[in-house]
Amino acid sequence: LKKEAAKAAKAAKKAEAKGGTPAGPAISTEPPSGTRDFFPAEMRTRNWLFAKFRETARQLAFVEYDAPVLEAEQLYVRKGGEEITQQMYNFTDKDGKAVSLRPEMTPTLARMILSLGGKVLLPVKWFSIPQCWRFETVQRGRKREHFQWNMDIVGEASIAAEAELLAGVTSFFKSVGVTSADVGIKVNSRKVLAAILKMYGIDDDKFEAVCVIVDKLDKIGPDETVQLLRDAQVSDEAARKIVASLSLRSIGELQELVGEHPVAADAMREMKELFALAEAYGFGDWILFDASVVRGLAYYTGIVFEGFDRKGELRAICGGGRYDKLLSLYGSPTVVPACGFGFGDCVIMELLQEKGLLPHLEPEVDFVVCPFNAEMRLHAVQVAATLRAAGYAVDVLLANKRADKAFSYADRVSGRRMVFVAPDEWDKGSVRVKDLRLERSEEEKLADRGIELPVAELVAELSRIGVAPQREERGA
Incomplete structure (x- = not known):
């Protein structure tokens, strides 16, 4: 057993020296020559x-x-x-x-x-x-x-x-x-x-x-x-x-x-x-x-x-x-x-x-739904499901984040609007929606309370104020 252990240790060191792992040689991260990854x-x-x-x-x-x-x-x-x-x-x-x-x-x-x-x-x-x-x-x-x-x-x-x-x-x-x-x-x-x-x-x-x-x-x-x-x-x-x-x-x-x-x-x-x-x-x-x-x-x-x-x-x-x-x-x-x-x-x-004719294309995320805390997560998921059923592309924050971190995440995924699901509004049967497309500082984003919309008529209210899914806006 000692001999086998020594042999295994020697093989591990040899693999690591070549940039591999004890389980085998390192795998190239490049696709085969002449082929492409599409990120x-x-x-x-x-x-x-x-x-x-x-x-x-x-x-x-x-x-x-x-x-x-x-x-x-x-x-x-x-x-x-x-x-x-x-x-x-x-x-x-x-x-x-x-x-x-x-x-x-x-x-x-x-x-x-x-x-x-x-x-x-x-x-x-x-x-x-x-x-x-x-x-x-x-x-x-x-x-x-x-x-x-x-x-x-x-x-x-x-x-x-x-x-x-x-x-x-x-x-x-x-x-x-x-x-x-x-x-x-x-x-x-x-x-x-x-x-x-x-x-x-x-x-x-x-x-x-x-x-x-x-x-x-x-x-x-x-x-x-x-x-x-x-x-x-x-x-x-x-x-x-x-x-x-x-x-x-x-x-x-x-x-x-x-x-x-x-x-x-x-x-x-x-x-x-x-x-x-x-x-x-x-x-x-x-x-x-x-x-x-x-x-x-x-x-x-x-x-x-x-x-x-x-x-x-x-x-x-x-x-x-x-x-x-x-x-x-x-x-x-x-x-x-x-x-x-x-x-x-x-x-x-x-x-x-x-010729500069390729378009700059961002992900199509209509809303990022942000629960105020863990207790609001089930309600946030319900809101996301409602919006998705209406044809909107919706991301949900999967972990609790501070407001500034939530804004950073929404910006990274090109979210157009943020839906905040918080206790005060939820108790009144509503959520708060913020438009993220406006050029503003982080302080201004945090200060903006957005608009309050009723949960029961959320889709109808969004339609009334002209908020359509991005795919519909461009005729897809």
């Missing part, structure tokens, strides 16, 4: 952003859906050498099944639509705000977990669907104070690149691999893009011509390059229609043609778009496009047209922070 202040900001996402989606008559964060790995393993396949958080579960934390939501949407069979009437307009996971390099605006606002229209082949999505994106930007001088949206079509590759003799089986490479152009530059195309068995001459063609910035320039190529002609017709719809919607000043935008995911088939910071300091803010073949890839017996976008929370938060 109350950050959570308020996140909820505000999500509320803006939801408000925009509902204005355009989209309905919300959700799904498990864990999916079958097979759902994401597609052809085309996408980076997303190498970035998955995937593992084998205890049933021996290959699963993955979702890296994106679109495949899940496709799975859900297919699961309904013929029971869903198309088109549908769905949105979600899922958390997504990708093991990638952590940098500004890029995490290994992020939330992504998705809006998708499934079952509509016309370009009006893309226009509706872009109307949603620009409406959101306007709702948070971002203008077309701050942000633009680059528009292109995968069909344009397909036509260019045909012109330069590139086989169809290289198309998706070329898209993945071209999508990196802004990040790696033209020379490295040419080299990657060479590595993909594209000739040096063709690689240089492809990269040069990606500098096109107008549909007129594109027309000159591709002439009457049928695939390109179809793409130009669609884009002209999209630009006309953009003017009708009122967001024509937000969008511009850019032949270099192709998006890196293999499933895109037509128009693609990407929101960008006009100052060029941030990575893509959002992106999306048409993916008419995805449901067929997953087993749909017929082609189901679809388009959508993803809008991550990280980059937009960076942009709003930089």
Whole structure:
């Protein structure tokens, strides 16, 4: 026993020397690399952003859906050498099944639509705000977990669907104070690149691999893009011509390059229609043609778009496009047209922070109820319950505090008013309410006796003098 005790004591000293405890090593207080903790202040900001996402989606008559964060790995393993396949958080579960934390939501949407069979009437307009996971390099605006606002229209082949999505994106930007001088949206079509590759003799089986490479152009530059195309068995001459063609910035320039190529002609017709719809919607000043935008995911088939910071300091803010073949890839017996976008929370938060557009949000506490002493606690709880039932956010002092300490606590939790439950007033069937929003010294706060209101009609009296719950005041 003495030997065991000595051994345990030695282990304890060793653990303490390393900053641990006798029970084990010290636990890091940091979240895993690339992930985030959301403390109350950050959570308020996140909820505000999500509320803006939801408000925009509902204005355009989209309905919300959700799904498990864990999916079958097979759902994401597609052809085309996408980076997303190498970035998955995937593992084998205890049933021996290959699963993955979702890296994106679109495949899940496709799975859900297919699961309904013929029971869903198309088109549908769905949105979600899922958390997504990708093991990638952590940098500004890029995490290994992020939330992504998705809006998708499934079952509509016309370009009006893309226009509706872009109307949603620009409406959101306007709702948070971002203008077309701050942000633009680059528009292109995968069909344009397909036509260019045909012109330069590139086989169809290289198309998706070329898209993945071209999508990196802004990040790696033209020379490295040419080299990657060479590595993909594209000739040096063709690689240089492809990269040069990606500098096109107008549909007129594109027309000159591709002439009457049928695939390109179809793409130009669609884009002209999209630009006309953009003017009708009122967001024509937000969008511009850019032949270099192709998006890196293999499933895109037509128009693609990407929101960008006009100052060029941030990575893509959002992106999306048409993916008419995805449901067929997953087993749909017929082609189901679809388009959508993803809008991550990280980059937009960076942009709003930089421009001073994030609101300062305090906790929503309408009342702090303060019992005069321990004997008044039951009565204070009754008052709090009455106010809560009427929709007010109410905090109750859980321990007896002096008046100055009670005021300090109310200030810390951003309480708007204090309700004092004291013997003298309670014997008369009333409580005393003080407004804490006024700029006053501690002495003035203590001296202010507030107003006396009857307990039996407390809610009615508060309504009469215009004291509504904060959520009602801001229309929540």
